[in-house]
Amino acid sequence: MTNHPLLKDLNPQQREAVTTINGPVLVIAGAGSGKTRVLTYRVAYLIKELGVAPENILAVTFTNKAANEMRTRIEKLLNINTKGLFIGTFHSICVRILRANIEYLPYEKNFSIFDRDDQIRVVKKLLEEIKSRETPKRLLHHIQKIKAGHEPESEWHYEFYKKYQQKLLELNAMDFDDLLLNTKKLFEEYEDVKNFYAEQFKFIHVDEYQDTNRIQYELLRHLSSKHGNIFVVGDDDQSIYSFRGADIRNILHFERDFPDAKIIRLEQNYRSTKNILKAASVLISHNTMRKGKTLWTDGPEGEKLIVHEAFNEKEEAEFVASKIEELGRPFSRNLILYRTNAQSRTFEEVFNKRGLPYIIVGALKFFERKEIKDLLAYLKLILNPKDDISFLRIVNTPHRGIGAKTIKHLSDYAIQENLHLLEAIPGFVEFKGMKYEKLRRFYNLIDHFLKLKEKKEDVFTILHALINTLEFEEYIRKTYEGQEPREKVEGRIENINALLGLAQEFVISQPQPTLENFMEQIAVQTEQDDMDIEQKDRITIMTVHNAKGLEFENVFITGMEDGVFPHKSALSTTYELEEERRLFHVAITRAKKRVIITYAKERSIRFGEFLSPSRFLDELPEDVIIFDSVTKRHRDIQKEEQEKRQQTELHRGDYVYHPMFGRGRILVKNGDKVKVLFTDGIKTLSLKFANLIKTR
DNA sequence: TTCGGAGGTCTTTTT
């Protein structure tokens, strides 16, 4: 059996992982150790070699993209159709289960799924009624914490959470957390339902186990309660989602939670050079909360990691651009990473100026674009007329002269009559008279589409008619022309067509292309994934979080300053700081050949304040990194300065050093202000901000 | 009553 052709391209540990079928298995898979391969081969092995029916296999991935990739790979490997196989994210699988068992829940089958934006709107709406100093974002954070099983911070927070849940129920809507929570509740309250799924899923696989949260863990316990064949893959050193409730203890305590679990370590790395691995290993060894493992490779030693100091973000981007030009084509070998999305802008500007092709992944995802969200809000309202949040979003988009006052009056009437906003319109107009003709027209518009939906028209027909009726393209043109460059406006139009294309594809590929089924798929599909399949030769730019699972020849890790990376909000506790370190570890291990790290002395988001290099840079082993010449000079000078202990008093006539202007001499000193003669002229500087260093 | 412009504030990561 171990000679099966499927197994010949696996190393001994990978093979063991693939062929250990019964009972709980934890695979600790370091970066680049072939964990995706193990997962796909295992599923293939189950089907092909052991004759397991695809519908008895469940595979949970972290993103929809990963799910699609896995499915494609298995199909290639086995040359079969994987229709019956359950592959998806926790959220997409839960939606399927909820919809199939909706009669047990206080929701209707056409429930809306609220994303973060919708959630904020709900919280805001509730806040209007109560006066509070809390911001919607903070409150939402509290709500999510409570849902994740944390103790509420106060009775008041708990009360607010209850109100929020009540509101969602009224709107026939669930947020992302509810999808998981309600599934869990369903399993706990109806044993038959639980047993049905626990019976069906004889073999359970979970990818990225280090980033599962408590609810997901509990769901897995329920699902594995019959057969106990649970196979999880993860890397505690790559756990980077605790802010969203991921609980690293799930992976750290796996053996305790699932007794007799088999642990398999994949430590051979097939991706990076020795130098890169060494940097990553030494860095991560500073963490205390880890299972501990050592990655090794047969590969070459490779180049050292380069560190470059830039004066500001502009120069940082210029440096990266020059380096990429120097390395030459193909550009697609290069990945640029940063900690926060806000850092993307400078790269965009500089690359545009130089004519370098690039793609920013995830900055503004397809389904988060305004024009797409507006259209989806129409579809959501048509699907679920109780969805007041979507109603409010589009009642005056495109503009139809329905402003805040009108809405307020309608809303008062709706509350008084205990109706939802849309259904309140006819009565309200009758009651208040012709003044509200515009509302009536809006009602007729939606009503028309409700009828189309009831006639079971397909989603393409509905969306197409909607875009035409709204004259949506003209609206987009009118709104943005003159405001934005032409390509950007055309981009918006293209987005609309892309959504239409998606609907068309759905109609062709699905046996029942109803609005309901389309929205089910769309709601949990938050990436731009399939929208951008074109293979072009361009640089990839994204956050480190987005880079998980990817690999590139050259990786630029930018913005390595204290306060940016590690982020300033994560400096106070060891727990948070360790997560930032794992994040940096993820960044480094994306690289196959080269790692280039940059940091800036100044950044416009924190203007006037000079930044210091990230503390993580000091944790990298000295023998595998080199500072480029400019950086080295700056660092030497700073070191010298530190040795001399705190800044010496500066006087007229002193020689000084400035990070951008270089060496100079103080001509005039007046309190905090100094005039300094540099090689390229006289500058007036503030001692507080300029960070002048006395040299000589 | 609606709507657009001006001016102020804040900015982590995402299924």
Added chain:
DNA sequence: GACCTCCGAA
């Protein structure tokens, strides 16, 4: 720059 609030014009 995204988002909010405030204010004056239509």
